[in-house]
Amino acid sequence: MFNFVPSIKNGMADKREHILMVAEKLFGENGFDGTSVRDIAHQANVNLAMISYYFGSKEKLLEALIEYRASFTTLQELNKDEVLTPIEKMDRVIDFYVDKIMSNFCFHNLMLQQGNNSRSEEIRELIIDIKQKNFEQLKKIITDGQRKKFFRKEIDIELTIGTFMGAISQFTQARHYWSRILHIEKDNDEAYRKKMTPRLKSHLKQVLHAHLKIKNEES
Amino acid sequence: MFNFVPSIKNGMADKREHILMVAEKLFGENGFDGTSVRDIAHQANVNLAMISYYFGSKEKLLEALIEYRASFTTLQELNKDEVLTPIEKMDRVIDFYVDKIMSNFCFHNLMLQQGNNSRSEEIRELIIDIKQKNFEQLKKIITDGQRKKFFRKEIDIELTIGTFMGAISQFTQARHYWSRILHIEKDNDEAYRKKMTPRLKSHLKQVLHAHLKIKNEES
DNA sequence: TTGAATTAAACAAACGTTTAATTAAATTTA
DNA sequence: TAAATTTAATTAAACGTTTGTTTAATTCAA
Numbered sequence: 001m002f003n004f005v006p007s008i009k010n011g012m013a014d015k016r017e018h019i020l021m022v023a024e025k026l027f028g029e030n031g032f033d034g035t036s037v038r039d040i041a042h043q044a045n046v047n048l049a050m051i052s053y054y055f056g057s058k059e060k061l062l063e064a065l066i067e068y069r070a071s072f073t074t075l076q077e078l079n080k081d082e083v084l085t086p087i088e089k090m091d092r093v094i095d096f097y098v099d100k101i102m103s104n105f106c107f108h109n110l111m112l113q114q115g116n117n118s119r120s121e122e123i124r125e126l127i128i129d130i131k132q133k134n135f136e137q138l139k140k141i142i143t144d145g146q147r148k149k150f151f152r153k154e155i156d157i158e159l160t161i162g163t164f165m166g167a168i169s170q171f172t173q174a175r176h177y178w179s180r181i182l183h184i185e186k187d188n189d190e191a192y193r194k195k196m197t198p199r200l201k202s203h204l205k206q207v208l209h210a211h212l213k214i215k216n217e218e219s
Numbered sequence: 220m221f222n223f224v225p226s227i228k229n230g231m232a233d234k235r236e237h238i239l240m241v242a243e244k245l246f247g248e249n250g251f252d253g254t255s256v257r258d259i260a261h262q263a264n265v266n267l268a269m270i271s272y273y274f275g276s277k278e279k280l281l282e283a284l285i286e287y288r289a290s291f292t293t294l295q296e297l298n299k300d301e302v303l304t305p306i307e308k309m310d311r312v313i314d315f316y317v318d319k320i321m322s323n324f325c326f327h328n329l330m331l332q333q334g335n336n337s338r339s340e341e342i343r344e345l346i347i348d349i350k351q352k353n354f355e356q357l358k359k360i361i362t363d364g365q366r367k368k369f370f371r372k373e374i375d376i377e378l379t380i381g382t383f384m385g386a387i388s389q390f391t392q393a394r395h396y397w398s399r400i401l402h403i404e405k406d407n408d409e410a411y412r413k414k415m416t417p418r419l420k421s422h423l424k425q426v427l428h429a430h431l432k433i434k435n436e437e438s
Numbered sequence: 439t440t441g442a443a444t445t446a447a448a449c450a451a452a453c454g455t456t457t458a459a460t461t462a463a464a465t466t467t468a
Numbered sequence: 469t470a471a472a473t474t475t476a477a478t479t480a481a482a483c484g485t486t487t488g489t490t491t492a493a494t495t496c497a498a
Contacts, residue, residue, distance in 0.1 A: 031336055033252035037488060047445055052489060113332070116395050117250055128396050135400060158401055159422040163386040170385025171378075176335050177347050181354060182377055203378040210429040256454060266479055271455060 016054050019044045020065050028106025031113060032062060059120055066114075066123070069107050070130050075137035079144075086145025087213065093138065094204045097168055102197045105172040105189070112169060135161060142212070151212045160211065164204065171200055235273050238263045239284050247325025250332060251281060278339055285333075285342070288326050289349050294356035298363075305364025306432065312360065313423045316387055321416045324391040324408070331388060354380060361431070370431045379430065383423065390419055 022044040026035040037058050041048040055061040078084075078092055101108045115127035138161050145151035171178055175192055178184070185191045241263040245254040256277050260267040274280040297303075297311055320327045334346035357380050364370035390397055394411055397403070404410045 029336065030338070031250055031252055031332070033250055034336065034338070036486075038486085047443095048488095049446090049490080050444070053443080058488065112392060113250070116393055117248065117253065117328075119249070119253070124395060128399060131393075131396055132400065155425070156418065156422045158397075159386075159390075159419060160426075162389050162397065163382065163422070163426060166385040166387070166389025167378075167382040168385070169389060169392075170381050173331060173388075174335055174350075176343060177350055178377075178381065180347060180351065199375065200378060203375045203382070206374070207379075207382060207426065207430050211426050215434070255452075257452085266477095267454095268456080268480090269478070272477075277454065 015046065015050075017068075019046060019051060019054060019061070020068055023061055024065055024069075024110065025106050027062070027065070027110045028108075032058075032110070032118070059123070062114065062118075063123060063126065065107075066111070066126055066130075069104075075134060079137055079140050086141060086148055086150040087209070089141050090145070090208055090212065091205055093141065094164075094201055094208070097165075098197055098201050098204070101168050101172055102193050102200070105175070108169070108172050112173065145212065149214065152214055155212060160208075164208065167204060167207075168200070171196055234265065234269075236287075238265060238270060238273060238280070239287055242280055243284055243288075243329065244325050246281070246284070246329045247327075251329070251337070278342070281333065281337075281342060282345065284326075285330070285345055285349075288323075294353060298356055298359050305360060305367055305369040306428070308360050309364070309427055309431065310424055312357065313383075313420055313427070316384075317416055317420050317423070320387050320391055321412050321419070324394070327388070327391050331392065364431065368433065371433055374431060379427075383427065386423060386426075387419065390415055 019040065023035070023040050026039055026043065029035075030039075037051050038048055040061075041051055051058070051061060055064055074096055075093070078089055078096075081089065084092070111127050111131075114123055115131065116124070118124045118127075139157055142151060142155075142157050142160070146153055175189070176186075178196075179186055179188075179192055182195070184195055238259065242254070242259050245258055245262065248254075249258075256270050257267055259280075260270055270277070270280060274283055293315055294312070297308055297315075300308065303311070330346050330350075333342055334350065335343070337343045337346075358376055361370060361374075361376050361379070365372055394408070395405075397415075398405055398407075398411055401414070403414055
């Protein structure tokens with residue numbers, strides 16, 4: 001099996017980062033509660049106490065990881081664009097999200113799990129805030145497309161966005177299941193990623209086009 | 220907040236069942252690892268040792284819960300039906316799944332989590348097997364619809380099914396998030412269920428119709 | 439030589455599970 | 469039916485691990 005965690009480089013910022021990457025992998029695979037601080041320390045080849053030393057606590061480590069990963073600028077740039085049609089923009093959104101999430105299921109699964117079930121209200125709110133900002137960018141693109149008469153007015157925007165996000169989540173979260181269904185080599189994340197990414201992109205574009213576009217001409 | 224766990228009735232089978240219901244709720248809310256046997260015992264008002272006594276172990280309790288909940292006959296009956304059109308059948312499927320999952324998110328979330336991340340290979344396989352049977356029934360309905368020239372041939376059947384399941388999962392799993400987006404009263408599962416169920420059904424039917432149906436006449 | 443980085447060891451609390459004793463229920467015997 | 473006996477259900481307490489976190493000593497670098 002592959003190991004995507006980068007090895008320790010010199011310097012201490014890198015060590016902190018290395019711990020974050022290992023934590024991300026383990027949290028994503030076994031859940032927050034299913035991962036012990038000792039697991040993380042061992043896999044990261046650092047002393048157990050270093051995690052408290054760097055982050056304060058297991059929960060603070062999780063917060064640090066979320067802040068480390070939370071970067072959401074691309075959608076805003078896309079919204080400002082004046083050249084692309086709304087349909088093209090949606091295609092870009094799909095490419096962006098599928099790439100982003102497929103290239104890092106561990107973090108996405110962790111966010112999914114902690115966004116709803118974290119014992120810490122603070123963490124739940126943190127995650128939901130991030131997701132909400134994304135939602136609003138996405139909503140703008142769709143309403144803009146409606147205004148410009150590219151998209152139908154009758155659609156349920158919120159549920160459309162949820163359906164789109166849910167589909168991607170489904171194929172990252174239930175990898176074991178879909179590996180079997182689609183006859184992809186078991187426990188080979190790289191193979192899954194490679195086969196799934198283009199297929200999922202083109203499928204989602206199909207679905208969203210059929211759902212969003214006003215039915216005049218055939219594309 | 221509501222409590223959907225039924226109270227203890229007389230008889231011992233009921234007590235076993237009562238423990239299962241409490242476990243389902245806690246597992247679904249806090250995850251398998253996030254729930255202790257003591258939590259379950261306390262919430263169920265039974266002695267801690269009773270859980271080992273009835274089920275053997277925490278993991279066996281989980282298995283018992285899965286077997287208790289796994290009942291998948293309705294889709295088979297639907298497949299045998301000769302009167303309904305494939306489109307009507309798909310609508311029934313949507314109603315069936317949305318009702319089923321919305322009326323029991325705890326169990327659905329648990330299956331989602333354990334189907335991929337359970338430390339027990341046995342449990343992962345158990346869950347995936349159940350899901351695969353459902354998948355095959357669903358696939359039959361769609362290929363049947365293609366054969367009868369109701370559905371397009373160009374669609375990606377597997378990903379279509381995944382998209383559909385993923386959408387439902389999204390709205391059960393990320394309830395906190397969608398409650399905020401859709402301005403539904405926070406931490407009120409009953410309100411969420413009530414508002415979401417019809418809305419999700421009609422949205423999914425729209426999406427699937429647009430995606431599946433051969434575009435001849437307007438419906 | 440001062441302060442940060444790193445360590446092994448220890449901490450108390452929580453974990454899943456088991457034990458041995460007790461109570462309740464069911465079954466058998468008289 | 470009543471008492472005796474056996475089986476099952478229930479309990480409080482304890483088991484040995486593992487948990488997240490801290491300590492106090494040591495190493496390292498500035």
